[in-house]
Amino acid sequence: MRDVFGFENQSKLYNTFRPEYPKPLVDYVILSVTSTHPPGLCVDACKGALDSCVVDVACGTGLFTRQIAPYFDKVVGLDQSAAQLQLAIECPDLYENISYLNYDAYDLTGALDKLEIKSSDVTLVTIAQGFHWLDFDKFVSMLTENLPSNTIFAPIGYSRPHVMNKEFLLDESLKECLCNPDIVLSEYDEKFTTYEKMINSLFEFLLPYFDFNRRVLEKFYQDLPFEDYFESREFKMFPEILETDWYRFQQFIFSISAYRICLEKNEDEIAAGTFDDPLVKLLRFVLETEGKLDLTNSSDFTSAEDAEVLKTIKFDILWNFFVHILSN
Structure with missing residues (x-):
């Protein structure tokens, strides 16, 4: 295998x-x-x-x-x-x-x-x-x-990460959204709204390349029939907001098997320059928005120089961690 x-x-x-x-x-x-x-x-x-x-x-x-x-x-x-x-x-x-x-x-x-x-x-x-x-x-x-x-x-x-903006972090009335799998976090800021939509599009694009049903994970396993096997079931969310940068985000995507399989299966299109990579599209938009695209020197933003540029663009990211405690 x-x-x-x-x-x-x-x-x-x-x-x-x-x-x-x-x-x-x-x-x-x-x-x-x-x-x-x-x-x-x-x-x-x-x-x-x-x-x-x-x-x-x-x-x-x-x-x-x-x-x-x-x-x-x-x-x-x-x-x-x-x-x-x-x-x-x-x-x-x-x-x-x-x-x-x-x-x-x-x-x-x-x-x-x-x-x-x-x-x-x-x-x-x-x-x-x-x-x-x-x-x-x-x-x-x-x-x-x-x-x-x-x-x-x-x-x-x-679940997949969500980008944040400072206005959201300061709005206590929206904190309940953190544990919602269908969450939309960036309504206050056009830039972050676009980032969030493009990240969602990236994961939607990768769905056929996952060897499992990705939506089960995005729903925090809550739709799985644990009650068929366990008498006791506890579920708890642990949302965590961390500062990161676009280089770390890029490398996180590189660690995902579905993305690597996607590149492998589209290698002919990549070689011909006809493959529309959603990660590259996202990073290009970020660099353009932040006024730093002219500082890069590779088309896919994977050079050492590009890495240093991506590291300078900081943002906050939400990770929705969860756990089920199951027993009989």
Whole structure:
């Protein structure tokens, strides 16, 4: 099976330019497995105190794996992408209690057997920004049939980013929009409205190139029938607004498999100069709007000089992080 994260330099881009999961979200997940501990237990008090195992499925480069590693005795990171796992293993802040394994997500017990870990020791299974890649019924039925009934399952993710403007940030009456998957954030400013529409067009353009239903992710997995398998279901949003720049946004798009597959499938049109790349179109509009297009020197804005120009254009971006806490 093809490694869809095996494009040149893609795993490094993924590890560098994908957003870090907010600490409140990580804390929320950690506390979901501390029901046997004293009420009101501080998350920081859990560091090194949870004598159990967590399995991070579709762990990729280990972004979320490393964030939860300090709290558990054993941490297992599973992924089918050899390129992603290689970078996870080579990460300088690799925790000694993490075991990474190139393994099929649907054979969780086989992976645990290989690592000589008992299924009964697993108190938490996480999957961060990866559940949409899997067959829902096949994975969840495997999970519920092979792990203890008190094991917590926490699918985590984030939808596409939204650009922001300062006026929106100052308007408290609009903050409730942050958790709306159909959100429109930039009504006050023509520039940001256009940026937002062009980013939306970019993701719409890429829809046919995703190996999964992207709209499931954009709806925060809320339409998935978790209730068919789990008795308890909690859902929580963790919207986070961060300052970024257009170079980081460009590199984030480069880390997306669908974009790389799109370029691969349209390589003849690209070579002929007839491919209308929505990312290039967006960046050209940004550079024109900011009066910096004449400072660039490549048509696709990928030169080292172009990178420095894109880094100078700062803006605020919204990431809608979410998590489901599921148990029986």
